[in-house]
Amino acid sequence: MSAVTDAVPTVAPGGFLGQSVRDSLVVAKRNLIRMSRIPEMVIFGLIQPIMFVVLFSYVFGGSMNIGGSTESSTYREFLMAGIFAQTVTFATAGAGAGIADDMHKGLIDRFRSLPMARGAVLTGRTLADLVQTALTLLVLAVVALLVGWRTHTSVGEVLGAFGLLLLAGYAFTWIGALIGLSVRTPEAATSGGLIWLFPVTFVSNAFVDSSRMTPWLQHVADWNPFSATVQACRELFGNPGVSPSDAWPMQHPVWASLIYSVLIIVIFRTLAVRKYRSATA
């Protein structure tokens, strides 16, 4: 029997971690090639946040009170951190739909029958989504500058804010990965990946001053991980923000955003990889 196994031409991978990284990159490349061949997906992903910028700033802009100012230009600066954060979280749906589609088409079975790192299929997918999110943010930032959004801090702080946004977006794609592995069809993954994001992004400080919410709702908004990222970005961009409440995440939004993102990655990556190992189409 040993003669049989010796015939398999394999290279010794550079240890467990080396193999994980390598396999993840192979899968990420595959997903990026896919995305480049379905440009309409990327384009739709861009249209939606741009639409939100225009709708919110022009429809709601005049009737908002941000820190005592009712100027629509003040609201526009206030709004952008919220739109950026909402955009990165919406990558959840793409990751979920992509993985559900792979399940549906039997690709997950193929991957699972290969001697590859267990988490690599999911890591590869989330990394590809991260690249797409970065592109979307770039385009969105240009649109934001066009409608009058400005930052008032150092380049380092602005880049730091985008770093936090990317990390939060990456964390959310792991939630999407778990959803994608848990539903039966890509369609279900898309709606299942989006539906809970509406309360998460709206019961927050993203679009309105959360201090004007009913107390219990304000409490939820203050501790919402999403709010922490928004608040951190406002701080780092130097954009007008709501008077922060006493809640710890609002007092230390940068740390809170970091901790939340890392926690989400650790929890949902563990759950998703476990689910992947027993996945059946």
Added chain:
Amino acid sequence: MPGAIYAEGLVKTFGDVRALDGVDLDVPEGTVLGLLGPNGAGKTTAVRCLTTLLRPDRGKAIVAGVDVLKHPNEVRRSIGLSGQFAAVDEYLTGRENLHMVGQLYQMRAKQAKVRAVELLEQFNLTDAADRPAKTYSGGMRRRLDLAAALVVSPPVMFMDEPTTGLDPRNRQQLWEVIKQLVSGGTTLLLTTQYLEEADHLAHDICVIDHGKVIARGTSDQLKARTGGERVEVVVHEREHIETASEVLRGFGKGETTVEQHTRKLTVPVTGGAKLLAEVIRELDTRGIEIDDIGLRRPTLDDVFLSLTGHHAEAEDEANGVVEDAKGPKRKKEDTK
């Protein structure tokens, strides 16, 4: 020493359904086992357990000398999987698909590239190598899928219904590929609903139904178990059925069955061609005009029918395919 694929007492339940109910398999190195059974018999579950995709509730499995439950990743290095649930990425080109699979089999990028070119050549896909797989025909996709399973020339292959949904020409082509593969020493476990396919490709056949192995042996052994040959006559005139039936009763070794609407009579016999000639002479003497007459040997479908009490493809009725005694010999496409 156990064979290249060995399973003992595999049990897998899904809720109340016992998909596998104590399956034993032993496939010697370099041979082909045809796992035969209707939809839902447990064929796919068996393949999934043996290819590390599913953990059996009970039992033992050894593939290429490695315990599947203890060292699944080692098993994955030695197997190739193709068929109804293995797949290719339709947005990637044929070349990109093979390159990716090669790298995930832990080949070096360059080595994987060279291997992709070889396989594209071998599977007649060189012209389509740089087109996305979604532009491929069904047959081309299956070939690409099979090529992906062969990237590392694994010593053990699993094919789950490899030709389901293919047209006759593509099926023939794939059969040729599979035969070549086996002549090179690969051990193969093949599941199929097509008895003709098992007859054609497999050294040994294992019939399963409701998660249990109900018969095993070579195609000839199974046929012999079902009993001997039969004479089948189709008379020209309906009025002649009665007389012809009398004639056949004289030669037959059992009950004559008559299908009125097709004017077909069947009777079990022993005596082969010589007896057939006698039957023809006798019918001629009595002035019975016949449309068709022949000696029919049992097909695997007859084997299946006698073992399980239903035709191998009976379940397909639910998909709108009408069951027919000769059904498996006809191509039933698009049932998937």
